[in-house]
Amino acid sequence: MLFDELKKQKLMALKNKNEAAKAILPIVINKCMLLQIEKKTKDEELTDGDTLNLIIKTIKELDDEIASFKKANREDKVAELSAQQEYLKTYLPKQLSKEEILEEINKLEDKTIPNIMKHFKANFNGQVDMKLVNEVAKSL
Numbered sequence: 001m002l003f004d005e006l007k008k009q010k011l012m013a014l015k016n017k018n019e020a021a022k023a024i025l026p027i028v029i030n031k032c033m034l035l036q037i038e039k040k041t042k043d044e045e046l047t048d049g050d051t052l053n054l055i056i057k058t059i060k061e062l063d064d065e066i067a068s069f070k071k072a073n074r075e076d077k078v079a080e081l082s083a084q085q086e087y088l089k090t091y092l093p094k095q096l097s098k099e100e101i102l103e104e105i106n107k108l109e110d111k112t113i114p115n116i117m118k119h120f121k122a123n124f125n126g127q128v129d130m131k132l133v134n135e136v137a138k139s140l
Contacts, residue, residue, distance in 0.1 A: 002051040002091065003032050020083035028058055028088070052092065052126030059088050096128045101136045113137050 006029055013021030031054045036046040062085040069077040096104070104124075105116055116137045120128055 001046075002048040003029075003036070003046055006032070006051070006091075018087075020080070020087045023080070024058070024062075024084040024088060028055060031058065049125040055088050055091050056126065056129075059085055059092075062088075093127050096124060098132065098136055101128065101133055105137060105140065111137075111140065 006025060009021060010025040010029060012018075013025060032046060032051055035050055035054065039046055039050070062081050066078055066081050066085070069075075069081065101120075104120070105111060108116065108119060113134070117130065117133065120130065120133045
């Protein structure tokens, strides 16, 4: 499971003194643990898809932080957060491009936006930026 892999990598980061991993992995692991507790109350298990979604969400949050630090001319923090972001991106599967998203949409019979979004969420969870899917769908 991806969650277990993250915990192993946290230990490796401590041993190898990987600063980016040491800084960001505990944050992602804590988010996973909170989600796991929430899911257990509903008799569900934490899946790799859930963990991937948390990683993607954390990457987007880091984007916002990086933008804020750029405005404040804090290049040291920008570099630190960018390193953390790049480290997290190593866990993501290959993301679908606009062309691949359009090709997949064209295969669908029902091309309404809710149906398109549901299809991508069910079949390409973690492999596609849902915001990009929405943009491509609206452009049709």
